[in-house]
Amino acid sequence: MYNSQNLIGLILYGHLNIANHYSLVCSVCYLYFVIWNFTRLMQTTITQLFNIQHPIIQAGMVWCSGWRLAAAVSNAGGLGLIGAGSMSADLLREHIQKCKAATDKPFGVNLPLLYAHIDQHIQVLLDEQVKIVFTSAGNPATYTSKFKAAGMVVIHVVSSTKFALKAQQAGVDAVVAEGFEAGGHNGREETTTMCLIPAVAAAVNIPVIAAGGIGSGRAMLAAFALGASGVQVGSAFAVSAESSAHELFKKRVIETTEGETILTLKKLTPVRLIKNTFYEQVQQAETTCASADELKTILSKGRSKKGIFEGDLNEGELEIGQVSAQLKSIRSAAEIVQEIMSEFEAVKKSL
């Protein structure tokens, strides 16, 4: 799948030198050496699809992933995504233009399809000739052919095998399969990454990008074992130096302990967040059997902006994944990419 077998290569290279010293080239070993060199150049279907170095995609996240984060991830050899979910069409255009200026590497835009003025956003993508779009929260059948006709690579985010098959049928190039442990909006079936990835990978014949609970090389390797050929990382990049989230939010996330996030608001759209005063209000409303409309009233105050962008840790909606409990410091996007790749290689060798 991913890559090279350095130790074996080294041993066989050493052997070749010895064999040459005795004027004897062992054909078996030479053949293996050739194969080894070939596998070194091998990429996953995901690195090939996006023409990137590492199969790490930074998730598009409201109030976190503007041009600065996307460009930093792309410059580090991953794929950065501008999260359009918290942007007006004009702001999205500005971010795309700034991202182009900040990197000559491929980057993309994450577009929630349920956006109110979705046509304006789509026009921006077409005007700016964005080459990669990740769609989510809507029906991929509606827009995929339009994006493909414009020459874009189209990926759709799903939370179930059923939706993965629908996305494939709509003509997308790959799917992001996102498990229950992921931060922010999430599926109703609550299927975890461990169960979702092998099921989706077995069902579709397009590449699968795993998401949910992935912020380390260990987790990336686990995702590959399950059948993914790339990973989408959210929480770790949400608290990176280049994330546009408020410093207080970042600090709160890296202090988060196991069990402090919860999937809530299941009567509306399920969302994973850190338990705080806002969550207690939701919880109180649900305990007293509040209606969906009453819950909407609690929500209708720009809660995610308040929490993530403005740093109101009590009244804001602090969207983040379970993996937040493993995050211990604010790092640059490049450090995150490098640390994931190093750990991935080291753990793979130790298995």
Next chain:
Amino acid sequence: MYNSQNLIGLILYGHLNIANHYSLVCSVCYLYFVIWNFTRLMQTTITQLFNIQHPIIQAGMVWCSGWRLAAAVSNAGGLGLIGAGSMSADLLREHIQKCKAATDKPFGVNLPLLYAHIDQHIQVLLDEQVKIVFTSAGNPATYTSKFKAAGMVVIHVVSSTKFALKAQQAGVDAVVAEGFEAGGHNGREETTTMCLIPAVAAAVNIPVIAAGGIGSGRAMLAAFALGASGVQVGSAFAVSAESSAHELFKKRVIETTEGETILTLKKLTPVRLIKNTFYEQVQQAETTCASADELKTILSKGRSKKGIFEGDLNEGELEIGQVSAQLKSIRSAAEIVQEIMSEFEAVKKSL
């Protein structure tokens, strides 16, 4: 960690023959051959702890795992567990004695510590000189020293890093860390296997057995990537030929599709089950904000026996994990062990 590198071994063995043909032994390759032979014999800390061939433990499961299943798994090279949770002390004694007669391999007993007549069960374990005990659903500090004094290997099942550290402090030999996707009783924090295993493995210095969502070689490899050195498999063995579950229950489980299980009864003890009429009753009670006592009334009818052992698919409690959606046939315990190990090795080579 686990294993052997057969392909490399074969190539190097072939090379040794060639080298011998030319009366030349390549010292580099010979050294590697020696190392390879050594690694072939290497086991994980879990296979060493239990003196078993494969690091696969069959979960103790109410109404499924009597002596027949436990002996079959142990005979196949894994570790079988008799699930004491649905047995009287006398019945447990009978199952232990039958298991001893059916296998000369190591096996164990899973003992929920909250059992009403726990002292009687413990006396049976001591009388019968059971060597391995997996404790769950209670405080490991209460009984671990008693078990250790009797020379037993003691493992405790946890759903959080905090409890894993408590179990380690109580003196257990290893922990089972069980994620949200697991069937039956489950933790309140809802941490998934993907997030729980690396956190527990980083926190404790005893071996970690991963549970929740593991029914295939891919998932076992993912668990190893996350830091486990063994896996506990429940759902797949619950529907094995040797499971004492009702045939109708087994059939229902292998027909289960993604999203059909849910973690419910969170006001009492969270449990993952298949959605059916019984679940709808619970759901209805929770929607109308029923108290814990009202929920207990719904439950107080031997629901899990009714569902799993008697095959009442409507009124029974059908406890099973999310991985049930991946199970497609009733296989023998030996087939399950072999298929997991074959896939584990094959996927490991393909990474």
